[in-house]
Each structure stands twice: as structure tokens, then as C-alpha cells.
Amino acid sequence: MSVLPSEGHNRVTVPDILSRKKFHSGQPPVTERKITMLTAYDYPTARLVDQAGVDIVLVGDSLAMVVLGYESTLPVTLDEMLHHTRAVRRGVHRALLVADMPFGTFHNGADDAVRNATRFVKESGAAAVKIEGGERRMELVSRLVEAEIPVMGHIGLTPQSLNALGGFRVQGKTAETAEALVRDAQALAAAGAFSIVVEAVPREIAARITESVPVPTIGIGAGPECDGQVLVLSDLLGLTDGHTPKFARQYAHVGETIRAAAARYVDDVQKGSFPSDAESYHLPPAARDAVPAKKV
Ligand code: KIV
Secondary structure: OOOOOOOOOOOOOHHHHHOOOOOOOOOOOOOOOOEEEEEOOOHHHHHHHHHHOOOEEEEOOOHHHHOOOOOOOOOOOHHHHHHHHHHHHHHOOOOEEEEEOOOOOOOOOHHHHHHHHHHHHHHHOOOEEEEEEOHHHHHHHHHHHHOOOOEEEEEEOOHHHHHHHOOOOOOOOOHHHHHHHHHHHHHHHHHOOOEEEEEOOOHHHHHHHHHHOOOOEEEEOOOOOOOEEEEOHHHHHOOOOOOOOOOOOOOOOHHHHHHHHHHHHHHHHHHOOOOOOOOOOOOOHHHOOOOOOOOO
């Protein structure tokens, strides 16, 4: 079997993301171009964000809350994540596709975690997985990397730790917790993670973490000094209900657009203006006399 060289392809790869590290320990910036990542959960939105030019599409376990209507990310299952990742795969042609390992799929030993992560690669076409947690995931990250499964880390506010943290709060606000976050990031990088999501951390601490690791940091609620940024697509589009955190800049009001469109449709049907004659099928002239039909 011969293998064609992959040069010239325009898919974003894990090495491409690694090469976008801004700076590390005083080294001059390799590139100034920040990494952009957005979540997607289905085929049409995946296609659109891919066409928009994001570097990474993440099938986040936020799927649980923003698409499936659960109250937290904890209930979403591996099968649900696989199902949505497959749909996203069909829409993504350029960006790197990363899938979130949901709660409970990497907590029962490394063998089980590798088996579950392998399903993301084999059955849904993900190029990498994301795992929440810092230093304590070191061994697991090394095992996955050894199994040729690239890993994105996730530290700071890790929504799967909801019960342990007692709520969604900004992390790393004391000297001790800030130091722990730097250690978490360094441990993940040492274990082989190719990038690290830093969520809800003071800007100053996220900047320190970014300087302290040789792999890109991707911030959400972590200020502009990270090597990249990520947002939940439903927040960006204005599709989420209720409270959104202050970092979740809304770029559109799609929720309002959908509600208004549906209300106009209901109104038009009741008024009899939908469907119009032009939006209706007609009998061909030759059949008009042969087929018993009502004159309209
Ligand atoms: O699940 C998710 O959407 C995430 C992002 C917030 C990074 O983990």
C-alpha cells in the first residue's frame, strides 16, 4: 500500500494547533494568529461554523444543556455524544474536530477510558478528545496519547465538577488555587496534551498559565492573553435561555428570529394567507375534468 503525502491538504491538524503557540517562557511569538474554537452539535451548524473558518469545532458536553435540555452536563451519555459527533463530522471539512469525553467515561480506569475515547475516533470521526481535570488526569492523558489519541485538557471551571465545586464559580482567585491551576496546566502539557481549555479564570492567572506551558491555551472567560478563544455556539447565536455569563458575547439574536418567524407562520395559517395559491400544487389542465375535485 502506498500512502499519499498529506501536504497541500487544508484540514487543520493537531500539529497545526501546536504550532500556533504564541509564546512560552519569554520566547518570541511563533505566530500572532489566535486559535478560534466553537462548539457545534449538529450537521447544519457544524457546516456553517466550518465555512466561517474556525480552527477547531468542539462537540462539547454542553450538548447536554444547550441542545438536550438537561440541567447540567452530567447526564449526557457516551452514545448521545457519539451520535452528535457523527452528525458534526459530516458537516466539518476543514476544522479540527474534537469531542468531549462525557462524565463517567474516563473515571473507571485507563483501559475503560482508552476504549471510550477510541470509539470517538473510530465511530464518530473525531480527531481528538477533550478531558476535564488537571494534574490528576496526567496518567490518563499519557495513556491516551500513547494510544495515538490526541488530548485537549480543560482546567479552571470544569462543569463536570459541579457537585464537587458546589456551583459554577470563577476559579483561581487565591494564590494557592492560582498556583494549583499553573501546576494543572504544566502537568497536562507534560503528559502530552496538545492544548488546554482554561475556563472562568482571572485574566491575570490565565496569562500566567499561558506563559507557563509550551502548548496553546484556549480561553473561555479567561481574558484575551490566551493563545485562543472558545465560545459555546448557542451563546454566541443568542439561542440560550436565562442567564449567560459576562464573557459570552452574543453575536446574533437567532432565538428571537426563530420565535418571531414561528409566530408569523402561526398567524399566516390562521389568516389563511399561508399557503397561497402559488405555494400550492394544481391538477394538470388535462386532468381537471377527469378527477373529481373541488373548484378552488
Ligand atoms: O462543553 C463545552 O462546550 C465546553 C466548552 C465550554 C469549552 O467544554
